[in-house]
Amino acid sequence: MSVVLNETHDPTLQSWVASANAPDTDFPVQNLAFGVFRRAGAPEGFRVGVAIGDQILDLGAALRSGVFVHQPAPALKAAQACDSHTLNALMALGSSHWSALRLALSRLLRTGAAEQAVLQACLQPQDQAVYAVPAQIGDYTDFYTSIHHATNVGKLFRPDNPLLPNYQWVPIGYHGRSSSIGVSGQAFHRPLGQTLPPGASSPVFGPSKRLDYELELGVFIGNGNPLGEPIALDAAEDHVFGLCLFNDWSARDLQGWEYQPLGPFLSKNFASTVSPWVVTLEALAPYRRAWVRPADHPQPLPYLDSTTLRREGALDIELEVLLQTAVMRAQGQPAQRISRSNFHHAYWSVSQMVAHHTVNGCNLQPGDLLGSGTQSGPNPEEAGALIELTVGGKQPLTLANGETRTFLEDHDTVVFRAHCAKEGAARIGFGEVSGTVLPARASVGA
Structure with missing residues (x-):
């Protein structure tokens, strides 16, 4: 337990997801909260996403788009663990993997990211999603x-x-x-x-x-x-x-x-x-x-x-x-x-x-x-x-x-x-x- 601030905490960071830059948003690019969702009314399973502004980045879709291929190994492994219907696999990896994925997501979602066009197709509006308990809770x-x-x-x-x-x-x-x-x-x-x-x-x-x-x-x-x-x-x-x-x-x-x-x-x-x-x-x-x-x-x-x-x-x-x-x-x-x-x-x-x-x-x-x-x-x-x-x-x-x-x-x-x-x-x-x-x-x- 020790506070370590890094580039992901920079309050001046902006996202190419415009709603993430609103002053009253809960989910700016400095947050990157994790959850489990699916599209409302769609015959599909739940999957892991990250909240960004009023959108959700579908991490399974982002993984399959290839944007994590050139990321450091811990970030890639963490992204692969997110191709799931719960957060348990990601949770099991430990803090170094969570931090590596957070850094990768921060860079991918910032203004000017080269991957914007690819990831734009991986977004889902939060108000068109339904959610599940984020993890399988054993105890x-x-x-x-x-x-x-x-x-x-x-x-x-x-x-x-x-x-x-x-x-x-x-x-x-x-x-x-x-x-x-x-x-x-x-x-x-x-x-x-x-x-x-x-x-x-x-x-x-x-x-x-x-x-x-x-x-x-x-x-x-x-x-x-x-x-x-x-x-x-x-x-x-x-x-x-x-x-x-x-x-x-x-x-x-x-x-x-x-x-x-x-x-x-x-x-x-x-x-x-x-x-x-x-x-x-x-x-x-x-x-x-x-x-x-x-x-x-x-x-x-x-x-x-x-x-x-x-x-x-x-x-x-x-x-x-x-x-x-x-x-x-x-x-x-x-x-x-x-x-x-x-x-x-x-x-x-x-x-x-x-x-x-x-x-x-x-x-x-x-x-x-x-x-x-x-x-x-x-x-x-x-x-x-x-x-x-x-x-x-x-x-x-x-x-x-x-x-x-x-x-x-x-x-x-x-x-x-x-x-x-x-x-x-x-x-x-x-x-x-x-x-x-x-x-x-x-x-x-x-």
Whole structure:
């Protein structure tokens, strides 16, 4: 883990894809996010692409056009790995191959590239594409890296002791369910399960009444580690392919009844949603910042601490949550922003998540996904979930059209967006991830 800026980060670079030069684009030539797509309505398989402006460069088509033949061997091998329906083969190659491909793509897509005429035929408009989950996810682990979220939620259940004593020592996580992870646009039915109503002595069965979103980033693992061989902290990010937006939907009432003693189960595994595009860590290099642990807090154990971490282990990524109700949709109103936060508030870093996950010998594999946990900031308006924004449902959120929400209602659509921006660097965006709540299915046995 060490920030290395190179020619691909030059903020003055322009692309021959005109839309990539717009000041508000998420996908300039300095980004080059990876995803999996196919043309909408076409009888064809999914394939790997790179976002450039409002277009997608089909990497399989680019490979067959011959533009990579004279590229260095690592770039050619990486391009060949992209002739696939998932990113797993590319992820498995490791950071030197990812970087070589990124450099080659940067040069191929810049203004003045001799290959423009050939590659023009390999472009597909993003608004005419459908997407798949970018990788085959073998395992999924969700962390709990925001101390602000942990404290705010803890206050609702344990007012006198909101933060459990291990939180400041251990990157807390649980193993989730990868089979129900879908891509942006996912629509899912309100989950059914057991809940314990206030004051009741026995549970009832039915649809969740306290359905929530969780504003997270997803961390896609690249090349893994052999079973029994931990990944050291300062090597951890060499094993991270990139980041995406991630909504880990949560049924708070199911969660409250089931989570002790072993943690979340049915309250979490009914649906989770990732954005189509994965932004590489190399693209985010200009947005590194110091990782800080308050002096009056316990400092990390040695395997979770280093000079490099302290210097550049945090990432300055602006996050936002938007909500569109059925009424808003019917009236042609866009989604309304209801909160903003930033990933630099995270109490535990990406490298610490990876190092801790493997310190006991656990082996990670290409395509594994780590969730960051809900990303909340120190202020109330920076809450990353409705349970915080509405103080457990006690203070309803009032929308601009007069509607209120304590938790999500049927046909609500939640949208997350993220970007990095600062003077002297190109704006790097993540696109968006959206998902919609459908009414619950008929109860079992009804």
